[in-house]
Amino acid sequence: MTEKTPTLDTASESKYRIIGKRVDRYDAADKVTGQAVYGADVHPSNLLYGKVLRSPHAHARILSIDTSAAEALEGVHAVITGADLPSVSDRIVDLGETATSLRYQSDNILAKDKALYFGHAIAAVSATQPYIAEEAVSLIKVEYEILPPVLDVRKAMRPDSTLLHDDIFTDELGQKSTQASNVASHIRHAQGDVEAGFRQADVIIEHEFETTMVHQGYIEPHNATAIYNPSGQITIWCSTQGSFGVRSQTSDVLDVPISSVHVIPTEIGGGFGGKNSIYLEPLAVLLSKKSNNRPVKLTMTRAESLAATGPTSGSYIRVKLGADANGHLTAAKLYLAYEAGAFPGSPVGSAAGSMISEYRISNVLIDGYDVVVNKPRTEAYRAPGTSNAVFAVETVVDELCEKLGMDPIAFRLLNAAKEGDRRPDGPTHPRIGFIETLQAAQSHDHYQTPLDGKYRGRGVACGYWGNWGGRSSVSASMNADGTISLITGSIDLSGTRTTTAMQLAETLGIDLEDIVPQVADTNSVSNTEGTYGSRTTFATGWAAHKLGCKLIDAVKERAALLWDIPVDTVDYEDGCIFSKANRLTFKDISKYLDETGGPLMVSATSFEGGHGPSATTHIVDVEVDPDTGKVDILRYTAIQDVGKAIHPDFVEGQIQGGVVQGIGWALNEGYFYNDEGQLLNANFLDYRMPTFLDVPMIEAVLVEVSNPRHPYGVRGVGEVPIVPPPAAVANAIHDAIGVRLTALPMSPARVLEAVWEQTPSAYLG
Amino acid sequence: MSQRIHVQTEINGEAQDFLCDPRESLLDVLRNTMGLTGAKEGCRNGNCGACNVIMDGILVNSCLVLAVEAEGSSITTVEGINTPVGLHLIQQKYMDHAALQCGICTLGLIVATKALLDHNPAPTEHDVRLWLAGNLCRCTGYDKIVRAVLDAAEAMRENV
Ligand code: FES
Ligand code: FES
Numbered sequence: 001m002t003e004k005t006p007t008l009d010t011a012s013e014s015k016y017r018i019i020g021k022r023v024d025r026y027d028a029a030d031k032v033t034g035q036a037v038y039g040a041d042v043h044p045s046n047l048l049y050g051k052v053l054r055s056p057h058a059h060a061r062i063l064s065i066d067t068s069a070a071e072a073l074e075g076v077h078a079v080i081t082g083a084d085l086p087s088v089s090d091r092i093v094d095l096g097e098t099a100t101s102l103r104y105q106s107d108n109i110l111a112k113d114k115a116l117y118f119g120h121a122i123a124a125v126s127a128t129q130p131y132i133a134e135e136a137v138s139l140i141k142v143e144y145e146i147l148p149p150v151l152d153v154r155k156a157m158r159p160d161s162t163l164l165h166d167d168i169f170t171d172e173l174g175q176k177s178t179q180a181s182n183v184a185s186h187i188r189h190a191q192g193d194v195e196a197g198f199r200q201a202d203v204i205i206e207h208e209f210e211t212t213m214v215h216q217g218y219i220e221p222h223n224a225t226a227i228y229n230p231s232g233q234i235t236i237w238c239s240t241q242g243s244f245g246v247r248s249q250t251s252d253v254l255d256v257p258i259s260s261v262h263v264i265p266t267e268i269g270g271g272f273g274g275k276n277s278i279y280l281e282p283l284a285v286l287l288s289k290k291s292n293n294r295p296v297k298l299t300m301t302r303a304e305s306l307a308a309t310g311p312t313s314g315s316y317i318r319v320k321l322g323a324d325a326n327g328h329l330t331a332a333k334l335y336l337a338y339e340a341g342a343f344p345g346s347p348v349g350s351a352a353g354s355m356i357s358e359y360r361i362s363n364v365l366i367d368g369y370d371v372v373v374n375k376p377r378t379e380a381y382r383a384p385g386t387s388n389a390v391f392a393v394e395t396v397v398d399e400l401c402e403k404l405g406m407d408p409i410a411f412r413l414l415n416a417a418k419e420g421d422r423r424p425d426g427p428t429h430p431r432i433g434f435i436e437t438l439q440a441a442q443s444h445d446h447y448q449t450p451l452d453g454k455y456r457g458r459g460v461a462c463g464y465w466g467n468w469g470g471r472s473s474v475s476a477s478m479n480a481d482g483t484i485s486l487i488t489g490s491i492d493l494s495g496t497r498t499t500t501a502m503q504l505a506e507t508l509g510i511d512l513e514d515i516v517p518q519v520a521d522t523n524s525v526s527n528t529e530g531t532y533g534s535r536t537t538f539a540t541g542w543a544a545h546k547l548g549c550k551l552i553d554a555v556k557e558r559a560a561l562l563w564d565i566p567v568d569t570v571d572y573e574d575g576c577i578f579s580k581a582n583r584l585t586f587k588d589i590s591k592y593l594d595e596t597g598g599p600l601m602v603s604a605t606s607f608e609g610g611h612g613p614s615a616t617t618h619i620v621d622v623e624v625d626p627d628t629g630k631v632d633i634l635r636y637t638a639i640q641d642v643g644k645a646i647h648p649d650f651v652e653g654q655i656q657g658g659v660v661q662g663i664g665w666a667l668n669e670g671y672f673y674n675d676e677g678q679l680l681n682a683n684f685l686d687y688r689m690p691t692f693l694d695v696p697m698i699e700a701v702l703v704e705v706s707n708p709r710h711p712y713g714v715r716g717v718g719e720v721p722i723v724p725p726p727a728a729v730a731n732a733i734h735d736a737i738g739v740r741l742t743a744l745p746m747s748p749a750r751v752l753e754a755v756w757e758q759t760p761s762a763y764l765g
Numbered sequence: 766m767s768q769r770i771h772v773q774t775e776i777n778g779e780a781q782d783f784l785c786d787p788r789e790s791l792l793d794v795l796r797n798t799m800g801l802t803g804a805k806e807g808c809r810n811g812n813c814g815a816c817n818v819i820m821d822g823i824l825v826n827s828c829l830v831l832a833v834e835a836e837g838s839s840i841t842t843v844e845g846i847n848t849p850v851g852l853h854l855i856q857q858k859y860m861d862h863a864a865l866q867c868g869i870c871t872l873g874l875i876v877a878t879k880a881l882l883d884h885n886p887a888p889t890e891h892d893v894r895l896w897l898a899g900n901l902c903r904c905t906g907y908d909k910i911v912r913a914v915l916d917a918a919e920a921m922r923e924n925v
Contacts, residue, residue, distance in 0.1 A: 024860065031868030032856040032875060034803025034843040041802035130797070131788055217903045219807040219815055220869040269805070269869025270903050302808040494866035494904060649863035649909070656906030657866065684812035684901060692894040692907050 018506045019712055022649045026497045026517055031267070039223035039239035039266045040299050047225070048077055050287050050298040051133035052280070053123040053140050054308060055115030058149035058374040058677020059164070062113060062122065062142060069139040070125055075132040078290035079140070080283065081123045082112040086255040093252050095345075096245050096276030096530045097380035097468075104343040106253050108377050109282055115144065116164055116342035117376050118678045119307030121279075126287040126296045149374040149677035153316050153337045156182040156373050164342060164372045182372045184344030189352055189366040189425040197331025197363025201322025203403045205396045208318050211388040211744040212670035213311040213339065216381050217661070217689050220269020221305040225297040226284035234261045234285050239268040241275045241491050242530020247522045249278045254285060264521040265491055272661070273380030274310035276530050303682040311671060312381035313338040313346045317392040323400050329415045331363040332356055332424070336389060338370060341377040346370045347385030350466075353425040354723075355389035358434045358464035358615050359415045364424040374677050380532060382658060383465045383719035387665055387726055391744060394461040394727030399740065408460040408731075409442045409617070433641025433705030434464070434615035440703050441617040446637040455624045456634070457736025462617045463723025467716030468533025469611040472540040473526035474500070474547050475603035482587025484510075484551075486517040489528025490540040494718075495650040496531065502646055503541040503712055507548025509575035510586050526605060534614070534716020537646055538707075539606050545711045547604035555589045558596040562589075610709030614720040616640040618659070622732040629752030631667055631733060633694070638724075639701040643715030648702060655700035655721040662725025664690045670745045774835045776801070777845030785832040792816045792827040794835075795842060803843035803872045807901065814900030817873035817880075818842045824880035826899075843872040846879055854924065855879055855917045862913035866904035874900050878914050886922055890915065 030036040067079040088102045095105070106112075111120045123140050127133035150156045150164060163180055170177040171185035198204055224238040234256065240246045243265040251258040268275060280298040287296040300309070318335040334355065338346035348368040356364070401408045416438060417423075419431045441447055441460070451458050475487045488500050497517040505512045529535065552572045559577045560567035562584075570579050575586045584592075593600055621634040638655050645651040668688040672680045681687045706713030726744055734740050739754040769784040776799065785794050792809075795801045795818070807813035809828045816827045819841040846853050855878050858864070865871040874897065881888060881896040888896065893914045894907075902910065 022863070025863065027868075028860040028865065029852070029856075031865055031871055032852065032859050033847055034801075034872050036868060037802075038805065038869060040806065041796075043797075043800070129786070130793065131786060218867070218869075219813055219901055219903050220805065220867070221807070268867060269807075270867045272903070299806070302810070302812075495863075650866075653863055653866055653905055653909060656908045657904045658906075660906035661903065683810060684808050685810075689901060689903065690907075691898045691901065692911070693898040695907060697908050697911070698906050 016506055018502050018512055019644065019646050020648065022647065023498065023502065023512055025495050026501065027492060036267045038220060038269055039237060042225045042237040042266060042297065044225065044227065044295040046294050048126040048128060048291055048294050048296045049130040049133050050124055050126045050284060050296045051137045052121045052283065052298065052304065053137040054304065055111065055118060055120040055122055057115055057144055057146055058118045059147040060115045060144035061147060062111060062115060063145055064143045065123060066141040067123065070136040073132065073136045073139060075128040076136045077126045077294070078287050079123060079125050080286050080290060082110040084286050085110055085253065085282065088253065088255060093249060095249065096242055097273055097384055097532050098345045100343060100345045102252050105249065108343055109253060109279060117374050119304065119376060121308065124283045124287060126291045150182060151373055151673055151677050153314065153339045153371050153373060156371050157337060157369065164374060168344065168372065184340060184370040184372060187349055187352060187368045189364065191424050192363035194331050194333050194363045194365040198322045200324055200330040202325040203400055204320065204322040205399045205403065206318070206320035207396055207742055209392040209742045210316055211391065212314040213375060214665050214669045215306055215311045215687065216272035216274035218270025218272060218274060221300040221302060222275065222279050222309055223299040224280035224284045225295060226281060226288050227295040228285050228289035228293055230293050232260055235264065236261065236281050236284070237264045237266055238281060239266055239275060241268065241271040241493065241532055243491065243522050244489065244527050245276055245530050246278055246281055250281045250285065253282045262521065262523050265519060268491055268493055271493055272382045273384060273532060276532055277379055279309055302684060306682040306687055307679045308376050310379045311376060313340065313378050313385060315339065315388050317389060319392045319396045321396045321400055323404060327404055327406050327411050327414050329359055329361045332361050334366045336368040338368065338385065339373045339375060339378065340370050341375045342372060343377045344370055344372060346378050347380065351385030351389040353423065354386045354464050354466055355393050357423040358417055358462055360417045360421050361424065366424060382661065382722040386465060386723050387662060388744060390461065390463055390723050391726040391730060394724065395730050395740065398731040398734065409438055412462055413438050430612060431705065431708055432613050432615050433703055436703050436705050437615055437617040437639045437641050440639045440701060441619060444637060444639065444701065446619050446635060451621050453623065455626055455736050456621065457732045457734065458619065458621050459728045459730065459732030459735055460617065460619055461724035461727035461731055462615065463720050464613060464615050465720040465723060466613045467611045468535045469539045469608050470529040470533065470535050471527050471605065471607045472543040473528045473603065473605045474540065474543045475525060475601065476547050476551055478590055478593065478600040480590060482590035483514045483516060486515050487520045487525050488517060488540055489520060489525040490536045491531045492519055493531050494653065495647060496536045496540065499537045499646045499650065500540050500544045504544040504548050506712070507545050508551060508586060509573065514587065534718040535611065538611055538710060538714045538716050539608065541646065541712065541714055542608055542710060543604050543606035546606060547602060550602045550604055554600060554602055555586060558589050558592065559584060561596040562592050612643050612707030612709065612715030614641060614715055614717060616720050616724060618724040618728045620728045620732050622729060622736055624733060624736045624751060626755060629748035629755065631729065631746065631751060633663060633696055635696060637699045637701060638721055639703060640717065640720065641705045642702045642717045643707040643710070644704055644713035645702050646712065646714060651702055651717050652700040654718045656698040658718065658721025659698050659725055660690050660695050662722040663695060663729065665744060666726040666729040666746055668745050668747060770833050772833055772836050775839040777841060787833055789832045790828050791830040791832045791835050794832040795827060801842050801844055805869050805872060807869065814877060815870055815873040817876040817900065819876060819880055824877055843876050846875060854920050858913040858917035858920065862909045862916065864905065864909040864913035870900060870902040874902065874910060878917065882918055882921060886918060888918055
């Protein structure tokens with residue numbers, strides 16, 4: 001067991017009283033006793049239970065649906081099908097980290113003419129008991145005309161491919177093509193002259209890569225409970241990353257005013273990008289409406305969650321990199337074809353913007369394709385689209401280092417981007433800490449300690465992610481005892497009530513215990529984007545800082561009234577309000593609220609740019625079992641520029657969790673479809689996420705290169721940790737057994753095949 | 766409607782009885798009938814451990830136990846772990862080590878940790894990882910949980 005590593009504080013601040021301390025988490029006690037209420041725990045009076053019928057076919061026309069037997073079953077209250085959803089327009093709706101056409105969003109929630117993937121929702125039922133609802137859906141008769149499934153991204157792109165939709169016309173670099181296609185769009189980033197760049201190169205490496213869909217794998221499946229009351233007011237309880245997103249999406253899909261939808265977010269059992277879009281909410285509302293306005297709860301099984309929500313794209317990627325003899329990258333040519341699933345909207349754009357952005361390269365050409373296939377519609381997953389792309393890029397970088405005989409960290413230091421350099425997709429880098437992470441990696445005990453042993457190897461890989469800011473809203477009320485009730489619209493996935501309160505306490509100079517943070521529903525706070533894009537501690541924290549500044553102004557005004565002096569003669573410092581002759585603590589002002597105007601309440605919002613990108617360097621040691629192909633992780637170190645770690649425990653936790661998800665993606669996780677497009681591993685035994693036994697301690701090293709554009713130097717931390725692991729593990733496997741793997745997951749079977757290919761005699765034993 | 770069955774049990778030290786359908790799991794009855802929602806459903810087929818309870822001294826996935834099988838047994842859920850004077854040391858150590866993020870796996874893990882430490886008060890890191898391998902956590906990467914469990918074991922040994 002390794003010891004906790006102290007924070008490497010390059011920003012040199014011990015100037016904070018609260019920020020940077022490992023304080024108690026506000027909601028922890030409720031979460032260790034079972035009192036915290038998650039979506040599936042909600043139980044309004046007179047509750048009914050719902051169940052969704054899903055398509056067993058990947059691609060089929062729906063000829064008829066007969067719900068009569070289900071409706072006749074005792075205990076059944078309502079049955080709905082696609083015909084119950086209002087027809088909606090083609091306008092674009094925001095899903096948080098992704099966007100889609102409203103019609104596609106509606107069609108994903110309930111299929112209309114065609115089922116487009118195995119697990120696509122066809123109908124839904126409400127009943128007095130969950131098992132009656134289950135029995136009822138089995139009584140619904142659907143007549144399908146089975147169509148050929150489109151399952152391979154490259155085949156889907158061919159002009160003669162079967163089409164999923166007859167109304168998708170490729171957006172070809174901004175121009176709509178005239179022939180229907182499965183390719184929804186083609187994007188390109190070009191810089192310099194890539195062919196000239198390759199002519200300058202002394203070493204050129206090119207490889208093709210293939211990766212399969214992987215799932216976010218949150219332990220809590222999707223759920224929604226809704227009431228449609230007799231006056232048309234809708235209340236929804238659900239586990240979501242963003243309550244305001246649920247409100248707007250539900251109002252769009254049901255074509256009802258946004259003001260009629262009240263979303264009460266519960267605690268949430270993990271999201272990782274997969275709980276921004278709605279799935280069940282409109283169904284629960286419609287079922288309630290048809291069930292005499294009784295509340296209806298829908299929860300997904302694990303199989304439904306894997307087959308019909310979430311995953312991120314499988315992909316086909318080509319990477320060609322050139323470097324001169326001194327190790328300078330001269331050109332990069334990248335080709336990405338991403339599975340969007342059944343509707344357009346893969347993260348190919350964010351992949352293109354981040355897969356190689358930590359390097360300085362003058363000549364770059366990136367082509368990206370968003371392609372529909374008969375698989376579930378993809379959703380955001382932690383640094384969307386980037387891990388698989390970086391698996392490709394960093395594998396080729398590793399091979400360049402090998403051919404040049406250069407140390408992988410020295411090579412990266414030579415090519416590392418810094419402030420002022422331009423990203424291949426246009427933007428110029430603000431202050432980033434990539435170089436600092438490389439330097440910390442180089443001098444780290446892990447890198448300095450030689451790794452001995454046959455079949456053992458070490459890999460290095462890096463990652464970059466842009467992060468996000470967005471809209472946040474908070475408010476504060478002063479209580480009778482001078483404590484503050486802090487209301488935030490940000491869903492708390494992993495401690496952001498606390499990190500938001502810490503930033504407010506720091507600004508006010510008061511004790512953290514004097515702030516009571518709470519996540520509010522959509523009627524109680526203003527618009528707040530979901531907890532995604534590594535944005536919450538950055539943006540909601542910024543709003544909390546502004547809130548603190550406004551509170552300081554407010555209490556100064558109250559003190560000026562109380563002391564009967566001009567407000568500009570009142571000062572505030574370290575939690576105290578004072579003038580030449582007077583002094584009060586922040587809390588004390590609560591005693592004088594009535595005589596200075598009554599209750600004190602302040603709100604603040606933020607919608608800032610300035611989110612700082614994250615860069616990271618990972619080192620991993622593996623051991624490969626040559627007989628079984630199994631790869632064991634021996635040691636893992638993740639070194640990340642975290643800006644300012646508001647709560648170091650939580651930042652380490654983000655890194656450790658992201659790394660282990662990345663290890664799962666590297667070694668075991670992946671969707672397996674049969675030729676008919678049916679998902680064969682829709683359970684946690686066969687969709688094999690890392691367990692306690694599969695991983696060692698994960699050392700998280702926090703490098704703090706303060707984000708100059710945030711009041712407390714915060715940059716997002718949650719997403720970039722998942723970016724390097726597949727590449728780092730692949731490079732370590734190469735170091736161990738001399739084989740380059742170019743497909744994910746690097747399962748025992750794949751590793752073994754690669755070993756046999758390399759040494760056919762190994763196959764013969 | 767099928768015949769409902771009367772089941773008598775002891776839950777968290779109190780005599781409890783309930784009516785259930787023969788096809789209902791213990792997890793469903795705990796959550797939907799008894800209102801004990803500390804046991805969570807992550808998979809409903811024994812793969813995640815979020816629904817862990819202790820039944821007659823044995824750690825079980827309550828999603829795999831039929832409610833009727835609980836007849837005559839004594840069940841401890843996470844709601845029965847804390848002591849009359851407050852949090853159990855295991856719960857305290859999970860908090861101290863920031864061993865939870867979303868918390869959905871945490872309740873099952875605390876029950877599983879209790880069963881581990883009842884059975885082996887001085888586990889090694891490997892023992893902890895092996896015992897808890899039936900509990901999936903997607904948020905933490907397990908590191909801080911292992912530290913919390915080892916620390917809880919040590920603190921509980923010192924306490925007796
Ligand atoms: S819900 Fe019982 S093991 Fe997952
Ligand atoms: S803390 Fe979220 S699954 Fe473990």
